[in-house]
Amino acid sequence: MPPINEAPEPSGQVADAVRGNWVDHIAPEWSRPYLRLSRADRPIGTWLLLLPCWWGLLLAMLHDGRMGLFDAWIGLGCAIGAFLMRGAGCTWNDITDRHIDGSVARTRSRPIPSGAVSVRGALLWMAAQALVSLVILLTFPPAAILLGVLSLAPVCIYPFAKRFTWWPQVFLGLAFNWGALLAWTAHTGSLSWQAVLLYVTGICWTIFYDTIYAHQDAEDDALIGVKSTARLFGDNSAKWLRGFLALTLIGFAICVNGATDVPARIVALLGVVAMGVHMLWQLRQFDPEDDAILLRLFRSNRNAGLLPVLFFACALLM
Template sequence: MTETDKTPEAAGQVADAYRGNWVDRLAPPATRPYLRLSRADRPIGTWLLLLPCWWGLLLAMLYDGRASAHDLWIFAGCAIGAFLMRGAGCTWNDITDRHIDGSVARTASRPIPSGQVSVRGALIWLAAQALIAFAILLSFNIAAIGLGVLSLLPVAIYPFAKRFTWWPQAFLGIAFNWGALLAWTAHTGALHWPAVILYLAGIAWTLFYDTIYAHQDADDDALIGVKSTARLFGSNSPRWLRWFLVLTVTLMALAVMLTTLDGHFAAVLVAICGPWALGWHLQWQLRHLDIDDPAGLLKLFRSNRDAGLLPLPFFAAALFL
């Protein structure tokens, strides 16, 4: 970017943010560094945290065959909570990674390493987001509240995982798909095996998309000693991704079948199309994968919003059969 390109809206923009995003265009200037810290200018992470929640809620409704006005609040509360907790998680991640981020080209422009936000300011922002999310959690049943509090453990551990394991993407999956368990429990009042299997499907999906994402930084990560599945798999990544694809579809299909054991055949047939639709999109990503094309990798990673949305209309339609 040249000096003439640095408009007031673009000042402080993070390297991998959407150009012309709402934070850079519409947010008050004083709030922009904090919204960037929460990745509000990069909404894909909120979607990836939210979609397993909606999967879990819809399958829970299929499981017990009932729906209520409270389910609308669970649906909306998960959306608001995903935005807030994704923001809190990213803030925590950037606090812990502030020294690493400054050494990686794609992340050096983030608010903390670039000096837009102090560590103290980031901690206050983290607490504010977490407290509002906790207030939303308190509107759910006691079992869901317990699961929500427990989710803080993998969230806290994840930023450190790349320092001690080649599988930090697995830790991300544990944290990012917790909503499948929470939303199921918020509806049913208890945890059941279909939700657990759906959760495992989500972890496999995360291993798929975050390995693609990690290939963007593989060279920089190697220089500074940060581990990832992208570095571990290297040129064998397509083969590993194919296995993650199969595991995602198989586990989600199993969760659907266990959910609809007592349902009508038509409902089972429609709901089972959800995992296959997701699998089709993941196969499309594999066909377009080039681990040496950072721009293409980012595009494929972002396309997982659409991949995760695909099962929802099938799950929803099955409710009416």
């Protein structure tokens, strides 16, 4: 029985879903298992996939000093594509992890292990999301299209990484930050070393936030033999996180330093500083034994990643 005056949780709600999310309360009943499979009830993943795209686009514009109407489409197309490809990637992840997810307290309520969606239904749903993403990708320049196709490699490999390496967060970073390369190339027509450095910088950030996230599952992962940086770092996690925080800020600072306009460069650097302050706050709050804090800190990286976006956009308007 739920407490008096408290509504019961929606049927089929996933354990770590955002409470009051639109999927569980507004979406049609028939669509909810599939939207949950895409993590639409947990939007942080879409943000973490999208933010590197916007970093790449904005920094490319700061570097060459030009912007146009097509850049607005790149930004919007990346946003739609991030939602769809995050959904397709999560669906693929849940298909490959369906036996593991059933053994972990936080994930056994997901649609496939709970029986809400069949494997065949999940495969069809994944294909539908990927096809719509492809339509968007085909509106970009040829070099960006090629990068978009190549991005499927890390997406496909990531779900298996925790089976063969203690660093699956690196493989997540390879997949989640690919948008920095793609958006940069969509604007400029080619890659540069700054875009590659931004990609590596994003991977360091991913290791930072996903190590925090992985501490929620450390005990269950140890029981079933799943590897992660949270288990690898153990009691030294805070020290490792501090190191990846430093690498993130150094990489960002070098990328920003190539901006053509000096005042714009200073404003952009302030965005890097603001992100660093947010990440330091996360470190001060970090408690590997408190799952509620770990989840809150992980989700707060949306705001951490938006700070450079805000400052980079302001720098462009100068």
